[in-house]
Amino acid sequence: xxxxxxxxxxxxxxxxxGAPAEGKRNRSDTEQEGKYYSEEAExxxxxxxxxxxxxxxxxxxxxxxxxxxxxLKSRGGKDAAIEIEDRRIQSCVHxxxxxxxxxxxxxxxxxxxxxxxxxxxxxxxxxxxxxNLLYEVMHLQKEITKCLEFKSKHEEIDLVSxxxxxxxxxxxxxxxxxxxGDPHQQTLARLDWELEQRKRLAEKxxxxxxxxxKILKEIEVKKEYLSSLQPRLNSIMQASLPVxxxxxxxxxxxxxxxxxxxxxxxxxxxxxxxATAYGQACDKTLSVAIEGSVDEAKALFKPPEDxxxxxxxxxxxxxxxxxxxRPTLGVQLDDKRKEMLKRHPLxxxxxxxxxxxxVLHLTFYYLMNLNIMTVKAxxxxxxxxxxxxxxxxxxxxxxxxxxxxxxDHGKKTPNPANQYxxxxxxxxxxxxxxxxxxxxxLWVQKLGxxxxxxxxxxxxxxxxxxxxxxxxxxxxxxxxxxxxxxxxLHKQFASLEHGIVPVTSxxxxxxxxxxxxxxxxxxAIAHEDYMELHFTKDIVEAGxxxxxxxxxxxxxxxxxxxxxxxxxLNPGYSSIPPIFQLCLNWKGEKTNSNDDNIRAMExxxxxxxxxxxxxxxxxxxxxNQLQRLCVLLDVYxxxxxxxxxxxxxxxxxxxxxxxRLFRGPSRMKPFKYNHPQGFFSHR
Amino acid sequence: xxxxVPPAVPLGQMEVFQALxxxxxxxxxxxxxxxxKFLAAGNNYxxxxxxxxxxxxxSEAKEESKKPIVTFQAHDGPVYSMVSTxxxxxxxxxxxxxxxxxxxxxxKGCKELWRRQPPYRTSLEVPEINALLLVPKENxxxxxxxxxxxxxxxxxxxxxxxxxxxxxxxxHCLALRERSPEVLSGGEDGAVRLWDLxxxxxxxxxxxxxxxxxxxxxxxxxxxxxxxxSDWMVCGGGPALTLWHLRSSTPTTVFPMRAPQKHVTFYxxxxxxxxxxxxxxxxxxxxxxxxxxxxx
Numbered sequence: 019x020x021x022x023x024x025x026x027x028x029x030x031x032x033x034x035x036g037a038p039a040e041g042k043r044n045r046s047d048t049e050q051e052g053k054y055y056s057e058e059a060e061x062x063x064x065x066x067x068x069x070x071x072x073x074x075x076x077x078x079x080x081x082x083x084x085x086x087x088x089x090l091k092s093r094g095g096k097d098a099a100i101e102i103e104d105r106r107i108q109s110c111v112h113x114x115x116x117x118x119x120x121x122x123x124x125x126x127x128x129x130x131x132x133x134x135x136x137x138x139x140x141x142x143x144x145x146x147x148x149x150n151l152l153y154e155v156m157h158l159q160k161e162i163t164k165c166l167e168f169k170s171k172h173e174e175i176d177l178v179s180x181x182x183x184x185x186x187x188x189x190x191x192x193x194x195x196x197x198x199g200d201p202h203q204q205t206l207a208r209l210d211w212e213l214e215q216r217k218r219l220a221e222k223x224x225x226x227x228x229x230x231x232k233i234l235k236e237i238e239v240k241k242e243y244l245s246s247l248q249p250r251l252n253s254i255m256q257a258s259l260p261v262x263x264x265x266x267x268x269x270x271x272x273x274x275x276x277x278x279x280x281x282x283x284x285x286x287x288x289x290x291x292x293a294t295a296y297g298q299a300c301d302k303t304l305s306v307a308i309e310g311s312v313d314e315a316k317a318l319f320k321p322p323e324d325x326x327x328x329x330x331x332x333x334x335x336x337x338x339x340x341x342x343x344r345p346t347l348g349v350q351l352d353d354k355r356k357e358m359l360k361r362h363p364l365x366x367x368x369x370x371x372x373x374x375x376x377v378l379h380l381t382f383y384y385l386m387n388l389n390i391m392t393v394k395a396x397x398x399x400x401x402x403x404x405x406x407x408x409x410x411x412x413x414x415x416x417x418x419x420x421x422x423x424x425x426d427h428g429k430k431t432p433n434p435a436n437q438y439x440x441x442x443x444x445x446x447x448x449x450x451x452x453x454x455x456x457x458x459x460l461w462v463q464k465l466g467x468x469x470x471x472x473x474x475x476x477x478x479x480x481x482x483x484x485x486x487x488x489x490x491x492x493x494x495x496x497x498x499x500x501x502x503x504x505x506x507l508h509k510q511f512a513s514l515e516h517g518i519v520p521v522t523s524x525x526x527x528x529x530x531x532x533x534x535x536x537x538x539x540x541x542a543i544a545h546e547d548y549m550e551l552h553f554t555k556d557i558v559e560a561g562x563x564x565x566x567x568x569x570x571x572x573x574x575x576x577x578x579x580x581x582x583x584x585x586x587l588n589p590g591y592s593s594i595p596p597i598f599q600l601c602l603n604w605k606g607e608k609t610n611s612n613d614d615n616i617r618a619m620e621x622x623x624x625x626x627x628x629x630x631x632x633x634x635x636x637x638x639x640x641x642n643q644l645q646r647l648c649v650l651l652d653v654y655x656x657x658x659x660x661x662x663x664x665x666x667x668x669x670x671x672x673x674x675x676x677x678r679l680f681r682g683p684s685r686m687k688p689f690k691y692n693h694p695q696g697f698f699s700h701r
Numbered sequence: 702x703x704x705x706v707p708p709a710v711p712l713g714q715m716e717v718f719q720a721l722x723x724x725x726x727x728x729x730x731x732x733x734x735x736x737x738k739f740l741a742a743g744n745n746y747x748x749x750x751x752x753x754x755x756x757x758x759x760s761e762a763k764e765e766s767k768k769p770i771v772t773f774q775a776h777d778g779p780v781y782s783m784v785s786t787x788x789x790x791x792x793x794x795x796x797x798x799x800x801x802x803x804x805x806x807x808x809k810g811c812k813e814l815w816r817r818q819p820p821y822r823t824s825l826e827v828p829e830i831n832a833l834l835l836v837p838k839e840n841x842x843x844x845x846x847x848x849x850x851x852x853x854x855x856x857x858x859x860x861x862x863x864x865x866x867x868x869x870x871x872x873h874c875l876a877l878r879e880r881s882p883e884v885l886s887g888g889e890d891g892a893v894r895l896w897d898l899x900x901x902x903x904x905x906x907x908x909x910x911x912x913x914x915x916x917x918x919x920x921x922x923x924x925x926x927x928x929x930x931s932d933w934m935v936c937g938g939g940p941a942l943t944l945w946h947l948r949s950s951t952p953t954t955v956f957p958m959r960a961p962q963k964h965v966t967f968y969x970x971x972x973x974x975x976x977x978x979x980x981x982x983x984x985x986x987x988x989x990x991x992x993x994x995x996x997x
Contacts, residue, residue, distance in 0.1 A: 424713040424716075556724050561720070562712070562721075594713075594717050595717070595718075595721075597721065614727075624721045624724075625721050677826050678847070680871070681847060682781055682831060683781055683782075683873060683963065685889075699826060701778070
C-alpha cells in the first residue's frame, strides 16, 4: 500500500501544489476535492491508529534495511552494491512514507487545533455575553434601588398636619373630595397650601422690615434731640451754682466730692461715707473733704505691664543719673522701703470744730501695701496761741492724739501681717516713720472699717462699714474732748508758769479763802528724769508711768518749806487723773516712805480726785489738785506739833481751824476741808 | 540705776483708780479667825478683806491664793482695830463697833450682826475707836479712842457699862493685865494709865515723856503701843521703846531704836516689836539687846 500511495502521491503533490497557486479563492472546496488530491480531506478519511502502526512498521523496515545495508557493506562484494542500491531505494520509499505520515500528523494537529480554537472562541463569546448581561443586570438593579430610594423634596418640608390642613386650607386648594381618596393628590394639595402660606408670610416679613426701618429712623432723630439737650442742662447747672451757695445747699460740691470718692481705696471710702453721714446726721461741726490727686489714683489701676515699663524706665534713668556707680544695696533697700510705705495719693480730711472756735484738722492716709490707715493731726485756734514752755508737747501733732483709747499709742502697726513685710525690707518698727506717715492708731483703723483680730489672723482684711459706724460717734466725741482739754491745759500752763494757780470761781468752794503756800515753779520734765526720782518708785512699779505720759515738776513753797511734786499726766486727762508724788523738804526730807502724812496728802489729791473735778467737762482737775496741794501744805506745816525742846516760836502759826490735830493710830493731820463751815477734819 | 520697769499695761480709768487706791492703802488692823484658817484685814477705806491662810501658806500657793477670798465695805471710815472672839469678828473704826459672824463672813453680801456706838460727849465729830480689847473673864469688850475715854461694853447685852475717863488726849492702845484685872491704856497725852476694872478707877499713871531716859521730844510724847506681862510693861511711840517694872513704875531698859514703834508684844521671854514704816520686826530679850530682826 505504501508504494502505491507514494506513486500516487507524487503527481498529486505536484498538482495540489500547483492548483492553489493558480486558483483563486473563489473556487469552492468541492471543486478542489473533485480535481485535486487534498490531503486535508484525506486526513479525515484515514484512521490515526492505523497511521501510527504504519509508522512503526516503516521504522522497523528502515532499521532492517539499514542493518542489511550495513551487513552488505561490511561484507563487501559486488553484488552488494546492487543489493545496497535496492535496499536504498526501498529505504527511500520508506522515507517517503514517513514524510507523508509526518505531513498527515501535522495536518491532523492543525485541524485539531483549529477545531479547539473555534470551540474556544465560541465559548469565549458566550462568556463575554454572560458577563455583559450580568453587568447589565447589576446596573439595572442599582438603578432600581436608586429609584426606589428616591425621596422627593416635598417630603422634607414639614407640612401642617392633615387635620389642620383640612381645617385651614381654603376649599379650592384642599379639594377634599379629590384628595381624600388619592394620596398623591392630597400631597399635592398640601404642597400647594404650603406654598400659599409661605408666600403670605414672606409678604408679612417684608412689611415688618420696612416698619423696622422707619422706627430706627425715628430713634435716631430722638437721640440727636436728647444729645443736644445735655449741654443745655450743664449750662443750667452752672447757672444754679450761685443759687445753691446762697441757699447753703452745696449739691454740686457734694456731687464732685462723691465723684472723687469713687477713686478712694476701700478703707478711706468707708471713712468718708461714715464721716459724711455722721456729720450730716449728728454733728454739724464736722466737715469732710478729700485731698490729693485723682489722676494719680487712677494711674494706680493701669495694667501691670505699664507700671513695669515705668519701673524699668526709671531704673534705666537711675542708672544714667548715677553714671558709673550702680545703685548700692542700701539705696535699693531704701527704695524698697519707700515702696512698701507708699501712701495712696488721695487722703481724707476731717475738720472738727469745737465750741471755742478751735479746729482739729485730721488728715487720714492709706498705706496701700500695708493695708493700714494713718492720721496726721493739727490743732488751730481762733486766736494765736503763745505756747508756754512746759506746754510744748500738749498740742504737738505727734502726741495730741496719743492714747485716745487706753493703750492706743500709735507707734506700732496694728496689722500683724506687716511684720513679715517689714522683715523683708529691714524695717524694724513703724515708729521711725510715724512723723512722716502719720500715726496708725487703732481707732483710725476702726473708723476705716479695718479690723485686725489678734486671735485669728485673717488673710485679707476688708473694710467694713458697720465697724466704722459703731465707733464713729464715740471717737468724734473723744477727739473733741481731747482737743478741748488740751487747750484748757495749754491756757492753764501759761498761768502756772507764772506761779498762779488758776482756780475758777465755781471751784472756789473747794478751798479755804486764805491759801498761803505758793506755786513757784512749773516745768515739764522728761520721762527718764521722772523715773530717776527717788520718791516716784511706787508709781513706776505700779506700771503707771509709761512712756506715753507727760511728766511735770511743780514746786510749792512756804517759808523754809519746799514741797516738790512730780506729776504724771496721762494722755487720757481728764478722765484719768494726774498722779502726784510728793517730797517735802522741811526739817529733813519727808516722802511717802517715811512720813505717813505725806502719804495722806498724796492720797488727798490722787485718790480723792473726783471731788476736785469741778463742773463738766472737768478741765479744772489739774489746777484744783494743785490748789489743794497748796492747802495741804499749809495744814501740814501749821499742824506740826511743836517740839518742846527747841526754843523759839513755831515757824508756822496755826491759822486753820481744826477740830483735832491728830487722829487714829497713824496720827493723821486733818487734811479734809469742809465747806462752808471752813474747818478741817479727818477723813 | 537699772531697775526692772514693768511693762505699761493699757490702763483705763477704772484700772488707774484701783492702782492708785492700792498705792495709798494702809492696813490698820488684822485678826485671825478662831479656827486659824482665815485672816481678816481692815484698811483705811473701811474695807475688810478675808484671806485664806491655809491656801496662801500651802505649798501649792499661787498668786490667786494670796488675794482675798472676799472683800466688803465694813465701815464708812477706816477700820482701826479688830478682835476675834470664838465666834465673832469685831471691827471698829469710825466711832462704831460692828460684829460679824465668822461663819457667815465668807459669803457675799454679809451683813453685820450688830453695831454699837458708845455714848459720846461731843457731837461735832464722831471720835474714832483706836483699840479694842476683849476681857474674857467678864465677857466684855473695852473700846478706846478719840473721845479720850475707855468704854466697856457687855458682849451679851450690848450695853455700855462703864466709861473710864482720865486721858487728856485720845487713846492709842490698850493692854490687859491678866492677874489683877487691870487695863492699861496709852494715849496721845503721853501717859500710860492703869485702870481697875472692878472699881472703874484709875490706879496708876505713868507719864513716860517725863522720864529722861526714854523721852524723845522731837518725836512727841504720844504712846503708840503697849504690851504687858502683868509685872512688866513695854511701851513706845514718840518716846523710845522702854521696858517698865509696873510695881515700881520705873523704866528698866530702853531699847535702842530710832523710829517710833507702832506695835509691840511679849512673846515668852522676848519682846517683838514693829515700827510700821520699816520692813522689820525686831526681837529683843528682856535685857535690852536686840537679838535679831525678822525682815520682809
